[in-house]
Amino acid sequence: MTRMICLVRLLVGLGGVLLWLASGLASAASVDNLRLWAAPDHARLVFDLSSPARANVFSLDNPRRLVIDLDDSQLNASVDRLDLEGSAISTLRTGVRDGDGLRVVLELEREVEPRHFSLAPNDQYGHRLVVDLEYPGESAVEDPIDPIEAMIREQEIAADRARSEAVAQGRNPADISAAEVLGSDKPHPKRDIIIAIDAGHGGEDPGAIGPGGTREKDVVLEMAKRLARLVNAAEGFRAVMIRDGDYYIGLRQRTRIAREQKADFFVSIHADAFNSPRPNGSSVYALSQRGATSETAQWLAASENEADLIGGVDGSLSLDDKDEVLRGVLLDLTMTATLNDSLTIGGQVLDQLGRVNRLHKSRVEQAGFMVLKSPDIPSLLVETGFISNPEEERRLRDGAYQQKVVQALFGGIRGHFQRNPPPASLLAWQRDGNRSPEGNEYRIQPGDTLSEIAARHGVPVAQLKQANELNGDVIRVGQVLRIPRS
Numbered sequence: 001m002t003r004m005i006c007l008v009r010l011l012v013g014l015g016g017v018l019l020w021l022a023s024g025l026a027s028a029a030s031v032d033n034l035r036l037w038a039a040p041d042h043a044r045l046v047f048d049l050s051s052p053a054r055a056n057v058f059s060l061d062n063p064r065r066l067v068i069d070l071d072d073s074q075l076n077a078s079v080d081r082l083d084l085e086g087s088a089i090s091t092l093r094t095g096v097r098d099g100d101g102l103r104v105v106l107e108l109e110r111e112v113e114p115r116h117f118s119l120a121p122n123d124q125y126g127h128r129l130v131v132d133l134e135y136p137g138e139s140a141v142e143d144p145i146d147p148i149e150a151m152i153r154e155q156e157i158a159a160d161r162a163r164s165e166a167v168a169q170g171r172n173p174a175d176i177s178a179a180e181v182l183g184s185d186k187p188h189p190k191r192d193i194i195i196a197i198d199a200g201h202g203g204e205d206p207g208a209i210g211p212g213g214t215r216e217k218d219v220v221l222e223m224a225k226r227l228a229r230l231v232n233a234a235e236g237f238r239a240v241m242i243r244d245g246d247y248y249i250g251l252r253q254r255t256r257i258a259r260e261q262k263a264d265f266f267v268s269i270h271a272d273a274f275n276s277p278r279p280n281g282s283s284v285y286a287l288s289q290r291g292a293t294s295e296t297a298q299w300l301a302a303s304e305n306e307a308d309l310i311g312g313v314d315g316s317l318s319l320d321d322k323d324e325v326l327r328g329v330l331l332d333l334t335m336t337a338t339l340n341d342s343l344t345i346g347g348q349v350l351d352q353l354g355r356v357n358r359l360h361k362s363r364v365e366q367a368g369f370m371v372l373k374s375p376d377i378p379s380l381l382v383e384t385g386f387i388s389n390p391e392e393e394r395r396l397r398d399g400a401y402q403q404k405v406v407q408a409l410f411g412g413i414r415g416h417f418q419r420n421p422p423p424a425s426l427l428a429w430q431r432d433g434n435r436s437p438e439g440n441e442y443r444i445q446p447g448d449t450l451s452e453i454a455a456r457h458g459v460p461v462a463q464l465k466q467a468n469e470l471n472g473d474v475i476r477v478g479q480v481l482r483i484p485r486s
């Protein structure tokens, strides 16, 4: 049965290729527009084409260049206004090649690994050729996690897993303590709790668009940045931005970054849309293991997951996903624990959100969102409001309102981690009362000054400096100061 379906698929696929070849041969393609998206670890150049075109991409040295040849194509757009800022491309030139071909030459400031693929038309775009310039050795995030911190987190995860296994085998979870795995003789790591913040969509994929032209990708990035500032200002927490600018990241790549950065929690920020202006309010989603809890959830998951088709990820990944879901998610015991955490945190977040906005759904909904499929990181997707509702669109653009929303988000997240801090975290250490005998400690936050910290703790500046053997007034973010008892 499956084999027959495969055969049918193959034939349909072949038919598609033939059609594609035929249409490619029949008429010359015109390049109607060029777009460039600059990310920390790659740049993406997108060609909008009137019909598919065969491309040949190769590198040249001295000076370092990337050549993109399009057969039987002509340029029908101005490339002068293309903003190359933030990318490895210093200049872009175009020319005619072999009479009827188009040649695009990129002069490069660094080594790149090129990759290209074609995308078929969808709701938003026609035929596209995507050329990705990967930067070898660059991280997708601005400020990657410290290797020692990563190791501590690994040990913690191992401890957690050992405990889950013990419970599954009917043993007492207390038999395997975190201290045992972390090493009770070593100083407490006092690590930060890492919150991965994912601004939905980006780059090629604008997300939903409001009646006033507001793009989901822009407002969610603004909220993500606000949330990151809030998280970083809180002692014992650190934010990792999954995307930090206007570029697209594949859905699976988003969870991969969160895992690489050893995130304790993942939140994906979105704005809802509907084909009528009426619906409004916020909703919070966790992953569903089986089918969506409501029709809306199912519909929404389908439309958010479609982002990869719009944002531009080679479509050949879907079967792989299914395997991963089966192996990594559905059959994994830890997933249940993770999902329970997601639902608990989701409840807290919803409770806080209900104080700043109407709730579209009064409980945490569950749906099969791709970005929520990390087996070991509690994850939520928050639809902050309906961008399709004119009143809510206006509020989503408003900085003061955005701030209220992210405060609600972090309120819920923080509340959970204060009650359930990971064993190696600063919060766990503080909860267990392991303060130094000489007094408290304080980790320096962005914008702090010595005199301010002294005033806040009711300690003279001189005494604070003496306790920390500071000569000048220079302090750095992240430095831990001992606060002497005055």
Ligand SMILES: [Zn+2]
Binding pocket: 200, 201, 207, 208, 216, 270, 271, 304
């Ligand atoms: Zn969205």
